[in-house]
Amino acid sequence: MKRTTLSLIAATTALGAVTAFAAFDGPSASGAAAPKAAANLPVERTSLLCPAPSMSDIADTSYTSFTPVTQSTENSGKAQLQPAAADSADGTGNSQTGKGSKGSKGGKKTAAQPVITPKAPGTPVTGDTSGADGPALIGTADGRFAPGWTVQETTKVAAGTGRGLQGVDCTAADTDFWFPGASTSADRTDYVHLTNPDDSAAVVDIELYGKDGAIKSSLGENLTVPAHASKPVLLSTLTDARQADLTVHVSVRSGRVGASVQALDAKAGGDWLAAAADPAGTLVLPGIPKDATDVRLIAFTPGGDDADLKVRLASPSGLITPAGNETLHVKSGMTTTADLGAVTRGEAGSLVLTPTDRSVPVVAALRVVRGKGDQQETAFIPATAPVGTRATSADNSDKGTTLALAAPLATATVRVTASAGSDGGTATTKTYTIKSGTTENVPFPVPSGLKGTYALTVETVSGGPVYASRTLSATASGVPGFTIQTLPNDRGMVAVPKTTEDLSVLQK
Incomplete structure (x- = not known):
């Protein structure tokens, strides 16, 4: 083949590549315009991991799935939650998870597999299970169900260690987690729940830090979490030290996991301890x-x-x-x-x-x-990231829900939307102004004609950063059961640079 023919093919190939290339360079000497600012676009896929809810035979657990309505999303998509394998005592991950059955409109599910089939963005859907056999769940959502997808796991335990109300937001997989507030004291039974969503095993280290520093132990090193499996690790089996207050560091050597700490007290109830925000000065x-x-x-x-x-x-x-x-x-x-x-x-x-x-x-x-x-x-209440553009809390009722909004640095305007109910009702929205340096328990809106549970979506409209949490309360046998979840940004939007075709590179 002649050199001129090769040159022509090369030039044609380069042209095709360049016309699909995003020009990120700054203004040229000729005065060419700078690239446009990045656009915020909805994410196309979201994954969530829910820990196994309870080891109590008298536990009742509900799951609530919700995706806020997001503009510019695809019309297609789906969300689903599948049971993770329970890691067996020998670490092989071969123990059975049981079989589940589908329910209609969030009806009663079998203990082993609560199946949630979302209806549409803007409407919550619920499922429930009971007893000690509920598995960890691995969830995925794509298309219109992905941006801001939230799943809440709430468990009521009538008696025994950890009795009361326990709640946790299902979280994304990661490689590094900090849990200040764990314990190995005699009254506490604390588990680190590790869930691996991927096709290969994950290798994890669990480090414990007490009042005198690192607690030396090799038992928390090189822990294997099999693929698509969940592994609960009892903290008191990693050390003989009995300390009321510990910081737990979960770091992943290979792969990635979801991690949460279930902190159960023999006398004072218990709850889930979610990972704290990344280390920061403020x-x-x-x-x-x-x-x-x-x-x-x-x-x-x-x-x-x-x-x-x-x-x-x-x-x-x-x-x-x-x-x-x-x-x-x-x-x-x-x-x-x-x-x-x-x-x-x-x-x-x-x-x-x-x-x-x-x-x-x-x-x-x-x-x-x-x-x-x-x-x-x-x-x-772990330290948390601000609401940012949007954050969502699922599994709210007309009574027993408290929404706290804080604007520690500057006055902020916040919009709160109460979704339609899981079994009926019409969404409604209200706007609030939170003064600088204050916290308010806001009288949030309740959907008109509410039936079932609903979600609260918080959006920062203007002003300084806003931090939020939601408290669920329920009294049983005179005990004031409650659980608190923070509302960090739902990461439903991602910045995507706007691109332009730049043919001038062919002349360089």
Whole structure:
């Protein structure tokens, strides 16, 4: 073949490649326009992992799936939740998960496989299971069901260790998790639940940090989580040390997992402890119940430097400093606690941690107790990311739901939409202004003609960053059961650079 023919083919190939190429260079010397700003477009696929709900034979668990309505999405798509294999005692992952049956309109499902078939974005769908056989779930959503897909797992346990209300948002797989607030004390039974959504095994390390630093143990190293399986790890089997407050670090050597800590107390109920936000110098822990009887702050700095933090409470009237807890010194590599007592004193509140001098990355969580004596119940509030563009909380009812919004840095305008009910009702929206430095338990809208449960979608309209949490409350046998979930950004939108064809590269 002649050289001229080869050159022509090469030029044609280059032209085809370049016309499909996004020009990211800055303005040229000739004055060419800069690339346009990135566009926010809906994600096309979302994966969620739900831990096995309970080991109690008297547990009742409900699941709620919801996708907010998002513009510019495809008309097609689906979402589904499939049971993960339960890792057997010998680590082979061969134990049976059981068979499930489909239900209609969120009806009763078999214990082994609660099947949720979403109706359409904007309408929640529910499913339920009972007993100790409910498996971990691996979920995927694509097309119009993917942007902002949320699944809530809520469990009621009438008696025994961890009795009360336990709730957790199903989360995406990742490779690094921090859990300040775990424990190996005699009254606590804490499990780290690891779920692997992928086709190959994941290898995980679990590190424990107490008040004196790292707790040396080889038992948490090189833990294998088989493909499409879930593995609960009892923390007290990793060490003989019995400590009331620990920071747990889950790091993945290969693969990826979902991770959550189930913290069960023999006397004070229990709840799920979700992973804290990534280490940062400034942290916000939103939505402490106004009737909290005891609040404990647990903090940890993973770096090589100590951290000095200013502790403030964002109340309805502004930022205040808790008496006797003005600052917190966090030694490097050691779990540090501060007992804040009934810090909210009958008002809504969010804890705001900021560096007193130089910024050192910290992770933190709150252990919150309501009630007194044998009527106590426990929940956790990890430090969380702001709402950003949008965040969603599923499984709300006309009674027993509290939505807390905090604007610690600057006044913000927030739009809250209550979705249609799972069994009927019409969505409604309300807008709020949250003043700088404050927290409000807002009187959120309830869908008209509500039947079933509904979702709350929070959107930041303008102003500073907003942090949010949702509290579910239910009293059983006089015990004030409750659970708290934070509302970080749902990551339903992704920035995609706008592209242009640039043929000038052929002349270079």
